[in-house]
Amino acid sequence: MDIKELKEVCRQVRIDIINEVADAKSGHPGGSLSAVEMMVATFYTQMRVDPKNPKDPDRDRFVLSKGHAAPCYYAVLAEKGFFPKEELKHLRQLHAMLQGHPDCKKIPGVDAATGSLGQGISIATGMALGAKHGGKDIKVYTMVGDGEMQEGLVWEASMAAAHYKLDNLTVMVDNNGLQIDGANNDVMSLGDIPAKFRAFGFHVIELPDGNDLEAVIDALNAPTEPGKPKCIVAHTVKGKGVSFMEGDFNWHGKAPNEEQRQKALAELEA
């Protein structure tokens, strides 16, 4: 796929996110919309996965540590063909495949059960360690939220990833600056995020605009230093693509009503 087609995938994923959350009448649109470019770029330009063989033991792995961005994850998986797009309409419904947070027991293409913050990056570290130990050329990608980094487990995992020299692990930070209760800096300041990861022993790439698809792809393509896990700290916009959601923490975990859905879709389909 060329960049134009990938941008079209991103646009479609955003439309899917709005519809998923509006249909479900609950869910997390803000942090789903900020993560679109990174997730699309990862699944479409990096990962060796086969939607027809989602359990292939030699596949690359993706762990959505910020599991509440599930609407984005599910839209990307559906676009890739892991399951029919029809499923997106039933997100969060009783007996539906698509759970409120990623569940690897139920959903093809999902490699771990996440949603409890901090755990995904730690599970991904274990996967990368297992791949390395087995001498397998398997890459592991994980995405953490910025607010998520308030969980101590993120740093326990980061310490281990550097200690075990997991250069097959890529951590993406969706740094949109906002969390449920407000701005990171008002809730619990995160300080210098790139410096923190550097200090832990990561090869760090800073992205001034994590919603710039080409820049995201370049960052993912950039090799890490041998023996160092890679961390891409991407400054993103929460609610990206929907004007009235952009930069507003109130859209962290709130569904648009019907009027808001139509307004959002009109912008995305323009």
Place this chain on the structure above:
Amino acid sequence: MSEKKATRVAYGEALLELAAENDKVVVLDADLSHATMTLNFSQQYPDRFFNCGIAECNMIDIAAGMSTMGYIPFASTFAIFGTGRAYEMVRNSVAYPHFNVKLAMTHAGITVGEDGGSHQTFEDMALMRVIPGMTVICPCDANEAKRAVKAAAAMDGPVYLRFARAASYVFEEEMPFEIGKANVLRDGTDGVIFAIGLMVKPALDAAAAMAEEGKNIAVVNVHTLKPLDTETVLAYAQKCGKVMTIEEHSIIGGLGDAVASTLIGNGCFGFRKVGINDLFGQSGTSNDVLDEYGLSDAKILAQVKDFFG
């Protein structure tokens, strides 16, 4: 009498045997390998041993991740940390997706002794038992510990293996071990004791003492707390009428409650739960704290005489 041996020591030995049989077995520890007895494994199989440092939550999730890559991780630390501090990682990252992680935790119960109340956990089996799909095993001696480790490795899914610090009695006779199948060690008709872990031996001794007084008390070793062998529990309770449970664990949420839940609605029974009575522990030698909390041989015998006599 045979040499005493701690179940944690048997765990360490079992790991070495398993390692030779199955190259998918890997071991994780959180800076306690000298105490959890994973040390020998770490020395003989350094490439299959992963020290996670003093970070138990991360260890559990790393084990979860490794299990998805086809490994059988044994994650070890003290029971208080593995089931307490890392509870939610066990619940959400291991049990919820039903990953093949073995939680092999040592220093459970009161027999931890001198380290005191912060390190003695009587809640661990309760915490693990309420998690759907979790298998919970507490072996009665070193031999059973070894068999339990191998059985846990042979099955798919999460298992909590509970080991003790203190050296304890080793039964000479070879006992069968099947996960979920309680062992009737002594038959009887006047009452039944369901015991788990290190409490099996004093239960048997007490039953032997009762026999001299003409009372035939059955003793059942319930090594698997979950899935509980409800068939054997129900059959012996109905046959014997009076039921006692003995565990080195809180009387809340452990064997006593599991047996009681099985019997509710299935008859009328005399029932007594013997265990830690909703208290925190304290420092002291194993024997001293066992006695202080009512679980020494003498105190158990007194309970048995009082209840069945």
